[in-house]
Amino acid sequence: MHASANMAPSTDTMGKTITCKAAVAYEAGKPLQVIDVQVAPPQAGEVRIKITHTALCHTDKFTLSGEDPEGLFPCILGHEAAGIVESVGEGVTIVQPGDHVIPCYQAECRECKMCKSGKTNLCAKVRPATGNGVMLHDMKSRFSVDGKPIYHFMGTSTFSQYTVVHDVSCAKIDKDAPLDKVCLLGCGIPTGLGAVWNTAKVEKGATVAVFGLGTVGLACCEGAKKAGASRVIGIDIDINKFKRATEFGCTEFINPKDFDKPIQEVIAEKTDGGVDYSFECIGKTDTMRAALECCHKGWGTSVIIGVAGSGQEIRTRPFQLVTGRVWKGTAFGGFKSRTSVPDLVKLYMNKEIKVDEYVTHELPLSEINKAFDLLSSGNCLRCVIHMPN
Numbered sequence: 001m002h003a004s005a006n007m008a009p010s011t012d013t014m015g016k017t018i019t020c021k022a023a024v025a026y027e028a029g030k031p032l033q034v035i036d037v038q039v040a041p042p043q044a045g046e047v048r049i050k051i052t053h054t055a056l057c058h059t060d061k062f063t064l065s066g067e068d069p070e071g072l073f074p075c076i077l078g079h080e081a082a083g084i085v086e087s088v089g090e091g092v093t094i095v096q097p098g099d100h101v102i103p104c105y106q107a108e109c110r111e112c113k114m115c116k117s118g119k120t121n122l123c124a125k126v127r128p129a130t131g132n133g134v135m136l137h138d139m140k141s142r143f144s145v146d147g148k149p150i151y152h153f154m155g156t157s158t159f160s161q162y163t164v165v166h167d168v169s170c171a172k173i174d175k176d177a178p179l180d181k182v183c184l185l186g187c188g189i190p191t192g193l194g195a196v197w198n199t200a201k202v203e204k205g206a207t208v209a210v211f212g213l214g215t216v217g218l219a220c221c222e223g224a225k226k227a228g229a230s231r232v233i234g235i236d237i238d239i240n241k242f243k244r245a246t247e248f249g250c251t252e253f254i255n256p257k258d259f260d261k262p263i264q265e266v267i268a269e270k271t272d273g274g275v276d277y278s279f280e281c282i283g284k285t286d287t288m289r290a291a292l293e294c295c296h297k298g299w300g301t302s303v304i305i306g307v308a309g310s311g312q313e314i315r316t317r318p319f320q321l322v323t324g325r326v327w328k329g330t331a332f333g334g335f336k337s338r339t340s341v342p343d344l345v346k347l348y349m350n351k352e353i354k355v356d357e358y359v360t361h362e363l364p365l366s367e368i369n370k371a372f373d374l375l376s377s378g379n380c381l382r383c384v385i386h387m388p389n
């Protein structure tokens with residue numbers, strides 16, 4: 001049985017395969033194709049969501065490039081979105097049809113060893129399935145085109161009018177929250193804020209360096225400002241990024257292109273031996289090294305956020321760590337997704353964190369390839385895709 005996707009989420013489509021529009025990545029490095037896809041009903045432990053708004057993150061571009069070792073084609077990308085539950089599979093109680101949700105690529109089952117450890121926000125329950133583009137219940141996809149399967153991506157696949165996710169990947173949010181804005185709380189903003197607040201635990205008066213002033217970097221700046229950092233040094237190769245960065249909490253700007261010596265030396269000279277914390281928000285191994293080595297001897301902590309492709313490895317002298325620097329990383333800013341995303345939505349609705357300011361472009365699904373081009377243009381933070389109704 002097929003039903004049109006133009007219906008609002010209702011019982012009319014429950015239990016039926018939905019034909020709807022989605023942007024399919026058929027090949028690495030090639031434009032997405034916006035076509036009709038079939039979305040099967042949710043199985044046990046699954047939720048079908050009508051996506052209303054989705055944004056593009058640099059990681060979507062990373063996987064589309066072919067550099068992602070978990071990248072499978074054909075697939076439906078997208079992992080920063082918001083929508084409304086259309087139907088749920090057997091045994092699902094976390095959400096119900098009509099709930100407003102943000103899909104979470106980092107699940108939170110609250111039952112696995114990782115969730116129970118109290119040491120990480122990572123969840124192990126569905127990751128073996130989401131890393132292989134399928135659903136845990138039967139290790140198959142819910143997407144198909146003319147009977148041929150299309151892989152899921154990060155367990156979210158939000159570049160589709162309808163998607164199917166695991167129930168433990170659904171954060172239920174306030175129905176009054178504007179979905180065209182809070183979709184951004186699905187990835188970049190929480191990652192930057194959480195890297196500062198949860199992973200590094202930046203304290204009042206600390207000095208901070210942020211490498212890369214894109215969405216994640218600006219969220220780090222905002223997080224550092226809210227944590228009471230005394231200095232927030234933005235590092236980017238594009239001087240045009242600084243003015244906007246000051247609006248997010250950046251107190252000074254360094255462009256590596258203005259110096260003929262390693263940027264970590266420049267920063268150490270400017271900060272009496274190094275910063276207390278640094279954040280790499282680019283995804284390049286040379287800036288990851290610089291971010292570590294610009295930290296202060298004895299206690300400086302550097303957090304890797306950027307994603308680098310398979311085969312890429314980080315290097316530094318062991319002496320950097322022997323003398324007390326700490327090198328760590330973060331996924332989704334260390335936030336437990338189902339618990340924290342609703343709280344972040346409330347912070348935004350109470351005007352305690354920025355979201356609107358990250359939306360620099362808005363486009364319809366039909367122009368998603370233009371949105372990818374914007375991502376590389378240098379003056380785009382987030383482009384919000386308005387899904388067809």
Ligand SMILES: NC(=O)C1=CN([C@@H]2O[C@H](COP(=O)(O)OP(=O)(O)OC[C@H]3O[C@@H](n4cnc5c(N)ncnc54)[C@H](OP(=O)(O)O)[C@@H]3O)[C@@H](O)[C@H]2O)C=CC1
Pocket residue numbers: 057058059062187188191211212213214215216217235236237238241256281282283284287304305306307308330331332333376377378379380381
């Ligand atoms: N760990 C996690 O959970 C998450 C990781 N990520 C990753 O974080 C990274 C940042 O994401 P996002 O903010 O969306 O990406 P953006 O591309 O928006 O930001 C990267 C910024 O770094 C700048 N840049 C590029 N090269 C250099 C350089 N050599 N030195 C200084 N600045 C440089 C870019 O400038 P320009 O635009 O001119 O190139 C851009 O402003 C990506 O690698 C992404 O995959 C994202 C979300 C979550």
Ligand SMILES: N[C@@H](CCC(=O)N[C@@H](CSC=O)C(=O)NCC(=O)O)C(=O)O
Pocket residue numbers: 057058059060068069070071106122127187307308309310331332
């Ligand atoms: N498949 C990629 C994984 C890259 C990566 O580190 N992803 C981040 C989120 S990036 C979002 O924009 C993450 O949360 N990783 C933890 C996880 O469980 O994957 C690769 O293999 O490089």
Ligand SMILES: [Zn+2]
Pocket residue numbers: 057058059060079080187188
């Ligand atoms: Zn992302």
Ligand SMILES: [Zn+2]
Pocket residue numbers: 107108109110111112113114115116122123124125
């Ligand atoms: Zn878990």
